[in-house]
Amino acid sequence: MAKILCVLYDDPSTGYPKSYARDEIPAITRYPGGQTAPTPKAIDFTPGELLGSVSGELGLRSFLESQGHTLVVTSDKDGDGSILDRELPDTDVVISQPFWPAYLTAERIAKAPNLKLAITAGIGSDHVDLDAAIEHGVTVAEVTYCNSISVAEHVVMMILGLVRNYIPSYQVVVNGGWNIADCVQRSYDLEGMHVGTVAAGRIGTAVLRRLAPFDVNLHYTDRHRLPESVERELNLTFHTSAAEMVPHCDVVTINAPLHPETEGLFGEKLLATMKRGSYLINTARAKIADRDAVVKALESGQLAGYAGDVWYPQPAPADHPWRTMPNHGMTPHISGSSLSAQARYAAGTREILESWLAGTPIRDEYLIVDGGRLAGTGAHSYSTRM
Structure with missing residues (x-):
């Protein structure tokens, strides 16, 4: 029997929901490009429920315990003596989300001799040390x-929110004001701007498709060029590179x-080559942008705005400078964790x-590391130090 350790974010401050804003969500069975949505043999939850928090348990408890497996669910993942560290040594499977990552460092993996599988409930497995996973034979x-389309929708929302100065304008209403000039002095139209994406995989291409009707000029850079037809x-x-692209872009x-x-790509050097007053959106990973360089660029006016929902570490400490920097539109890491x-x-x-429990192959597109090497999607999207 296996022990599964699931690290999820805390329940709402008001308690686990007894009802929801909507009675149903659309059923998505196939993604753009033809890949089918997940097809488990069964589910033990109602789509549209809050599954990503501790009480939601990803809807797994009944399934696992009915087969005699042990499920431990916690939000306690950081600091000396965390439940994650206490439970890890005899754990076979670790599940976590990018929004509340269980950082599986090389040190933690070395202290988990039974660990065979690390699952990201979502996309993006950089919270796992992939080199250590390869070395220790852990499948990732x-x-x-x-949630690629979920993130793409969030990107478009953030672009419009920054360019149209939505958040400060909303705050004027909340505060009982009506000074239109206060709102529009930083508000522009997106129409006619040049917008570029660093990477045009599933999310990047979905962003481009959603922005095309706004009559903008679209740019992209990626290690894999898109088909000519697209x-x-x-x-x-x-x-051919971000350095070549960003001087041409407003967003x-x-x-x-x-x-x-990609780590540290958007540092002082690259930010300095962007148009003065451009906007930067980052729903990928925080460490792709240099924390302090972003703050300086906003304070100097080199960037007109920065929005994203990725931080390092996660959760971000209360004194993280991105919480208080000017002209930002940050959210906690929520872009890919809608109820849908x-x-x-x-x-x-x-x-x-x-x-995995049945000993049958995991879908190739789900694999990041397998058999001591990058595999599946991991071989296409990631690189390692090894």
Whole structure:
């Protein structure tokens, strides 16, 4: 029998929901490009429930315990003596979400001799030391594509929120004011601007498709160039690197995975080459942008705005400078954890567990590391230090 350790974020401050704003969510069975949504043998939850918090348990307890497995669910993942550290030594499977990551460092993996599988309930497995996973024979899997469109929608919302100065204008209303000039002195139209994405995978391409109707000029850079038909359809301009692309853009959105080639990419040097008054959106990973360089660029006016929902570490400390820097639109890491997305990544987590527990192959598109090497999606999207 297996021990599964699931690290999830805390329940709402008002308690686990007894009802929801909507009675149902749309059923998504297939993603753009043809990949099917998760297809577990069964689910023990109602789509649209809060599954990503501790009490939601990703809907896994009944399934696992009915087969004699042990499920431990906690939000306590950091600091000396955390439940994560106490439970890890005899754990077979660790599940966590990018929004509340269980950082599986090389040190933690070395202290977990039974660990065989690390599952990301969502997408983005950089909270796992992939080199250490390869070295120790740990399989790493994620629910590829489950919340890519969720994140793409969040990116478009943030772009419009910054360019149109939405958040400060909303605050004027909340505070009982009506000074229109206060609101519009930083408000512009997105129409006609040049918008570029760093990486045009599932999320980046979905962002480009959603922005095309806004009559903007679209740019992208990616290690894998898109088909000519897609470039022609969306009227895209390809650039061989971020350094080549960003000087042309009014808005830049980062949609790349974090790995050695992207860590620290948006530092002082690259930010200085952007147009003065441009906007930077980062829903990928915080460490792709240099924390202090972003603050300085906003304070100097080099950036007109920065928005994202990724931080390092997560949760971010109360004194993190991104909380108080000017002209930002930060959220906690929520872009891929809508109730709609949770239904898919909970189902995908169960699908992965069903395969692993039965000794059958995990879907190739879910794999990041397997058999001591990068595999599946991991081989396409990640690089390692090894």
